[in-house]
Amino acid sequence: MKRIITIIIVVVVALGAIAYVLSNNKKKNEEKTAFIAKGGGAVAVRVATVEKKVVDLDFVANGNFIPKQELNFLSENAGRVKAIYVDEGSRVSKGQILARVDAEIINTDRETAEATYQNALKDQARYQSSFETGGVTQQQLDQAKLSTQNAKLRLQASQRRVSDANIKSPINGIVNKRYIEVGAFVTAQGTQLFELVDVSKLKLKVNVNESQVASLKIGDNIDIKSSVFPNEKFSGKITFIAAKADATLNFPIEIEVSNNTKNSLKAGMYGTAIFNFPKQAPSILIPRTSFVGSVSSNQVFMLDKSNNTSKIRNVVTGRILGDNVEILDGLKEGETVITSGQINLANGTAVSVVK
Known part of the structure; x- marks a missing residue:
């Protein structure tokens, strides 16, 4: 029973909505008919006088x-934070030390890399001497030189890590946030340290x-x-x-x-x-609604006051300025352009101006 009542209610509401739409459409059609009737049989239109206006672009x-510049500063080395030299709100300059990571392990790696490099240099010198007396081949000497070069690169990388233990600001700015405390452990995968702006x-x-x-x-x-x-x-x-x-x-x-x-x-x-823009020279402006179809058509209907008819006119448009369009060529001051009713017009159609 409830289902039947629900269906009846839905049907009644739907019929009421349809009746409202039909009534609304009828009212709109009556308004259109009354608007056209004002023209006494001619097409009722609205018009605007072509005039020059000063364009205000301001x-x-x-x-x-x-x-x-805004930078979320991340760690590059793993280690425990040994000291922090700035706080939130501190002004910092490029290259200034912000904090320091315990470099004990990093120093050990650097010392090992230094020893390996010095040993490689000695081996290269011995191979060079033996090569000159025919004791080793060119290939063995080249291998010794390669080992020396690799040891040098490892030493440079370890020296860079030692330098990076001093966390330095890459920009001039202000410490907006500090994410670390003394004793915190940071990783080489990029622990967030500071936000600098x-x-x-x-x-x-x-x-x-x-x-x-x-x-x-x-x-x-x-x-x-x-x-x-x-x-x-x-x-x-x-x-x-x-x-x-x-x-x-x-x-x-x-x-x-x-x-x-x-x-x-x-x-x-x-x-x-x-x-702010320089003062503009006066330009001919007409309402955007004056164009046949759209502004890109470059066509408008003019009112021929001698016999109250419409005349098609080609124009050259300039800038679109809100509800107005600048006309570069095709219109003169004092002429009358039709701004509504163009859909019912053709060249020579009788019109009646509705104010």
Whole structure:
């Protein structure tokens, strides 16, 4: 019984939805009929006067600051941390020692490699002397030289490991995080030691639309503002413009920003990029809806006021500026372009302007 009641309810709801859709479509058709009726038998259209306007290209975009350099510093040698010389928040310079790993085992390996290399040098000298008197062959001498070279390479590698026992900063920056403590054991597979960031320069990442990105190029100087420091002035330079739009049809832009002497700006803060452009000469602009089909058609219908008919016109388009399109050729100031109703028009169709 419950199943039958459920089915009846579903059917009633479905019929109600169908009735609503049909009623809505009827209302839309009546509106269209009334709109056309206003033209007294002619096709009802809306129009706009062709005029020159000053194009304002200036705009702003908001984004987040990120460090220009950010490094998760990993260990290269295995050993126990013997000393740490910096803490979180410490400023460090390139080459500065941050920590030290116990190098006892590493030193032993280096001493062994040193002894092996010295022994190989002596063997090579003996083989060289014997070769000159005919005691050994050229092949035996070459083998001795190869052994010496291999021993030298092993010694250099062990010396590098001894040097790496002093963990040095590869960049200038700030210790943002410290992951180790004295006594901790680190592995040669890459234990995370420090997170280093350089905020002397940052990058502001913003998104711009297609009409805005067309006016930008790499190297452009951009004014930057921060809501946290409203009285501070910062400047930046565009270093990256995406060649492809993202999922929202916007183009990611990166602006390199120089921090002030106090490094007031922090990574993660919000920033505003102010894009200022030279004053533009007035251009002929018409609504984007004026075009037959789409802007790429390069065709519009004009209103012939002498007999109230439509006339097709070919034009040359320029920039798309929001809801307007720049016209480079084909239109003059004072002419009237049709902005709606083109689907019902042909060349010479009688029209009636609806305000």
